[in-house]
Amino acid sequence: MIIISRHLYRAVDAGAGHLALCGRGNYLMTTFDIAGAVNALELHDVSKRFKKKRNEYSDALKGVSLTVKRGEVLGILGPNGSGKSTLVRVMSTLTLPDTGSVRIFGVDAVEHPRVVQRYINRVSVEASFFKKMSSMENLIFGAKLYGVTDRESRPRIKGILEDIGFDYARVNEPMEHLSRGMQQKIALARAMLTSPMLMLLDEPTTGLDPRSKKDVQKLIRSIRQSHDSSILLCTHDMGEAEELCDRIGILLNGELIAVDTADGLKRRYQQDGRLPSLEEVFMAATGTSLEDAEFAEELKDEAKPEAAREREAEEVGVA
Amino acid sequence: MQSLTAPSVKSNWTRELVAIWGYAQRNYFLTKRYFAWEVVWLVYSTMNALTIGFIGVGFGTSPEQANRMTTFLLIGTLIWSYLSMIFDLLSETVSWERWEGTIEYTFMSPASRITQLIGMGVYAIGYGIARTIIMFGAISLFFDMSLGNANYLAALGILGICSISLVGFGMVAAVMPLLSPEKGQQVTSIFTAVLLLISGIYYQVDVLPGWLQPLANISPVYYALDGIRATLLDGASFSSQWDNIWPLLVMGLIFPPLGVWLFQRGEMFAKRTGRLKRTG
Numbered sequence: 001m002i003i004i005s006r007h008l009y010r011a012v013d014a015g016a017g018h019l020a021l022c023g024r025g026n027y028l029m030t031t032f033d034i035a036g037a038v039n040a041l042e043l044h045d046v047s048k049r050f051k052k053k054r055n056e057y058s059d060a061l062k063g064v065s066l067t068v069k070r071g072e073v074l075g076i077l078g079p080n081g082s083g084k085s086t087l088v089r090v091m092s093t094l095t096l097p098d099t100g101s102v103r104i105f106g107v108d109a110v111e112h113p114r115v116v117q118r119y120i121n122r123v124s125v126e127a128s129f130f131k132k133m134s135s136m137e138n139l140i141f142g143a144k145l146y147g148v149t150d151r152e153s154r155p156r157i158k159g160i161l162e163d164i165g166f167d168y169a170r171v172n173e174p175m176e177h178l179s180r181g182m183q184q185k186i187a188l189a190r191a192m193l194t195s196p197m198l199m200l201l202d203e204p205t206t207g208l209d210p211r212s213k214k215d216v217q218k219l220i221r222s223i224r225q226s227h228d229s230s231i232l233l234c235t236h237d238m239g240e241a242e243e244l245c246d247r248i249g250i251l252l253n254g255e256l257i258a259v260d261t262a263d264g265l266k267r268r269y270q271q272d273g274r275l276p277s278l279e280e281v282f283m284a285a286t287g288t289s290l291e292d293a294e295f296a297e298e299l300k301d302e303a304k305p306e307a308a309r310e311r312e313a314e315e316v317g318v319a
Numbered sequence: 320m321q322s323l324t325a326p327s328v329k330s331n332w333t334r335e336l337v338a339i340w341g342y343a344q345r346n347y348f349l350t351k352r353y354f355a356w357e358v359v360w361l362v363y364s365t366m367n368a369l370t371i372g373f374i375g376v377g378f379g380t381s382p383e384q385a386n387r388m389t390t391f392l393l394i395g396t397l398i399w400s401y402l403s404m405i406f407d408l409l410s411e412t413v414s415w416e417r418w419e420g421t422i423e424y425t426f427m428s429p430a431s432r433i434t435q436l437i438g439m440g441v442y443a444i445g446y447g448i449a450r451t452i453i454m455f456g457a458i459s460l461f462f463d464m465s466l467g468n469a470n471y472l473a474a475l476g477i478l479g480i481c482s483i484s485l486v487g488f489g490m491v492a493a494v495m496p497l498l499s500p501e502k503g504q505q506v507t508s509i510f511t512a513v514l515l516l517i518s519g520i521y522y523q524v525d526v527l528p529g530w531l532q533p534l535a536n537i538s539p540v541y542y543a544l545d546g547i548r549a550t551l552l553d554g555a556s557f558s559s560q561w562d563n564i565w566p567l568l569v570m571g572l573i574f575p576p577l578g579v580w581l582f583q584r585g586e587m588f589a590k591r592t593g594r595l596k597r598t599g
Contacts (some may be wrong), residue, residue, distance in 0.1 A: 050593050060593075092427040117429040126419040131343070132352035141348070144341025147334030174352065190424075205476045246502035272429070 020209065021065050034105035034119065040198045040230030041068040046100035048086055048254075060086040061283040063100070067215045068198070073224055073231040074259075075245030077282060078240070083254040084234040085124075091232065092122050102196060118146070121196035125203040127183035131176040135166075135186045138175060139193060146194040153193060160189045181212025188219055197225065201233045205240060212242075220244055238278040248278070252286045326412065337429035342438025343445070346408075350571065361450060365457045368396040372462050373520065383465070387552065388412060390464040394548055395520040397458070398478070401451040402485050402540050410438065410507040413496040421579025426595055430588060431577050436493070440486040452563045455501075468554030472546045476557050481543035484570035488539060490578020497585035498595055511583035514540055 014296050040256040048061040060083045068074045078084045089095040092103060092112040096137045100107040104116040136157065161168050164185050175183060184204060191199060201220065205213045217240060223229055224244075235241050243263045249259040258265060265273045269284040276284065329337075341522040350357055366520035403557045412435065418423035425435070429441030496503035517524070517531060525534055535541040546563035549555040557564075 006370055048593075053423075088591070089423070089593075092423070094423055094590060094595050096594055098589070114431065115428050117427055120427070122424070122427065124423070128424055130349060130352075130421060133345075133348050134495055138349045139343040141341050142424065144337050144344070145425065145430045147329050147337045147429075148339055255360070317535050 017189060021140065022291075027084060034107065034197075036104040039067050039075075039103075040070050040105060041066075041074070041104040041232065042086075042106075043067075043091075044103075045100045046090060046097045046102060048083075048097050057142060059254050061090070061097070064251075064254070064256045065100075066249060066256060066259060070229050070230055071224075072247065072301065073220075073245045075241035076232065076234045076238060076251050076256075077241050077248055077278075079236060080232070082251045084251055085202055086254075087251065088122065088124070088200050088232070088234060089199055092120065093117055119197045120200060121191035122196050122200040122202065123184070123187045123191050123204045125206045126185045127175070127180070129175045134163075134172045134173050134174055135178070135189075136158055136171045138186065139190055142190040143193045146191065156193060157189065160192050161260040163222075164189060165215060179212070181208050181215065181284075182223065184208060184212065185219070188216065188223075192223065197229060199229055199231045201235075202246060203234055203236065203239065205235070216257035217244060238282065242278050250282060250285050252317055259287050307310060334429070335434045338428075338434045339438040339441065341430070341586035342435055343442040346439070346442040346446070361453060363402055364450075365454050368393060368400065368454060368458055369461055371396050371419050372458060373383065376462070380536070386463065386465045389462055390466065390552060391548060392521055393458055393462065393464060394551055395544060396457055397451055398544055398547055399515070399518075399520045400454060400542070401447045401478070402481065402543065403514070404447040404499065404513070405440070405443040405482060405485045406489045406511060408446070409436065409439055409486055410492035410495070410510070411504070412439050412489075412493040414504040415502060417496065423596060426586070435583060436486075436490050436579060436582065440489070443486065443489070445484050451496045466551055469552075470550040470554045470556060473550040473555065473560065477543055477546040477550065477560060477567070480564060480567045480571055481539050484539040484567055484574050485575025487571065487576075487578045490575060491581055493578070494585035497594065499587045512537055519544055522583060537565070539567055539574075542566050 043064055043066050046061055046064045047059070049057050049059050052058050061065055064083075064087065066074070072234075076084055076087065086095060090097050091109070093116065094112060102274060103118060105308070107116050109116045129135075130141075133141075134236060136154075139157050140153055143157075144150075148156075157171075158168060161171065166182065166185050166189070169181075170178065173184070178186070181204060188204070204220070205216050210269060220231065220233070221244060224231060233241070233245060245262070247259060247261050250257050258268070262278060263275075265278070265281045265285075269276055270279045335426065338375070361462075369573070372389050372393050373391045376385055378388040379385045417426050468533070492507040494503075495506045499506075513534075517534040518538045519535060523540060524535045527535070542563040546555075546560040546567075549560055550557070
């Protein structure tokens with residue numbers, strides 16, 4: 001799989017999951033046969049370091065290797081500041097890794113970001129919309145960035161919103177009038193609209209009320225059951241990880257310290273013949289509870305003088 | 320659940336054209352949603368133009384001289400309003416997305432950066448033209464401008480060429496917020512201020528200090544204003560303005576590709592340093 005020319009190429013049959021890049025004239029043909037890829041995502045030895053200030057660096061990811069098989073839901077558990085969002089940004093082609101490789105359906109995401117971007121979409125903890133624009137306007141815009149026209153997107157938007165239980169009568173209201181839960185449903189709809197084969201979900205239920213949380217989780221389950229979609233779900237909700245994920249990885253201080261099924265992790269850390277809960281597994285693996293790890297992270301942040309926090313926001317990209 | 324039906328097969332060119340339309344349409348949606356603010360800024364700009372126009376009315380020893388001065392000032396005001404609008408919209412490409420929190424979604428979509436910048440440019444030109452026409456209509460009610468000999472077609476031609484180089488200039492400036500999330504946008508405001516100073520918008524460039532005058536030669540606004548004033552005030556032909564047109568053509572050829580190239584380099588830098596995120 002070699003790219004001969006980056007110029008004058010044409011993508012065909014993208015929807016069917018088979019992307020061919022055809023050169024014109026004397027350009028040679030290169031084909032990305034993603035239909036044959038066994039793994040949706042492969043990370044090998046990925047590291048990312050950010051500069052905090054002069055001669056001070058922060059390791060956001062340290063040699064992370066993981067695989068998400070086609071159709072699999074892989075959960076990543078970790079407290080705030082563990083590197084989850086940096087991991088998702090690296091997979092989303094938004095951050096370049098310092099070392100290691102990222103392959104999505106076998107295609108190198110660093111070398112060919114625009115090829116893999118067609119196959120991925122993302123839902124993050126913040127719904128991230130144009131707040132004054134309506135859901136319909138935001139969704140139409142989001143779809144157009146993936147080449148989906150108004151005529152194609154409008155009926156699909158209606159179908160998706162009906163599926164996810166969004167009151168269609170409110171589709172023309174500005175986003176800022178909608179609750180967080182409703183905004184998050186629209187965020188999922190935006191991702192689904194582009195038919196991603198790999199969904200990156202970065203704490204999609206954080207901060208939602210219990211009802212909205214259940215709705216979003218139900219939606220994730222239905223995406224997984226009905227479609228050939230692979231999912232990477234970053235969360236710090238143990239119950240959510242256990243319920244939705246085939247395998248779970250534990251990320252702490254940028255290191256992936258364990259990856260296994262929930263039962264496998266429990267067996268690995270069982271003591272006295274009793275299977276521990278996932279929370280206990282997390283404590284055994286990391287030496288701290290999720291709450292404590294988050295609390296320590298918050299304290300660390302609060303201890304910084306305001307000027308330092310502002311400078312970091314300006315200079316640093318650590319998630 | 321029908322939601323993950325694959326989209327129809329399209330060529331890359333078609334996808335990019337759809338995305339260009341997407342950016343232009345999104346900006347239209349935003350203009351519509353912020354309509355009250357649009358009206359406020361339009362009224363403010365029109366009042367500002369009127370204020371500058373009235374400076375000309377009280378100028379000179381004869382009504383003809385005052386009339387010519389008023390027209391000179393108003394042409395400068397209107398053209399600056401149009402061109403600075405293009406520049407501002409383009410240069411805010413990144414900061415706008417960051418402010419709304421959508422930057423990560425936009426930059427991880429498969430639409431290319433060229434597409435994004437072209438989409439922004441298309442909207443900026445359309446929006447700028449509509450806004451300038453409204454301002455011109457309002458101003459015409461207050462002043463009797465000396466446009467009897469005006470060669471409107473030649474003026475539009477020069478304005479069109481200048482718009483392309485300004486879009487490119489805006490693309491160059493748009494890279495700043497990628498390099499530094501906060502300070503970058505401040506730098507683009509300095510760009511605008513320097514253009515305002517050196518381009519001869521309200522005065523002839525030769526009134527500037529000698530050391531400052533050569534800077535006008537790198538401003539597309541300077542050539543555009545010089546040419547447009549000649550065509551509107553004196554009825555000069557398009558071809559007679561070749562001295563103003565060729566620098567605009569050269570800038571139109573250089574700035575857009577340079578802007579795209581710099582923007583792509585800026586994007587890579589932001590991806591390496593982790594600046595491509597919503598906060599900052």
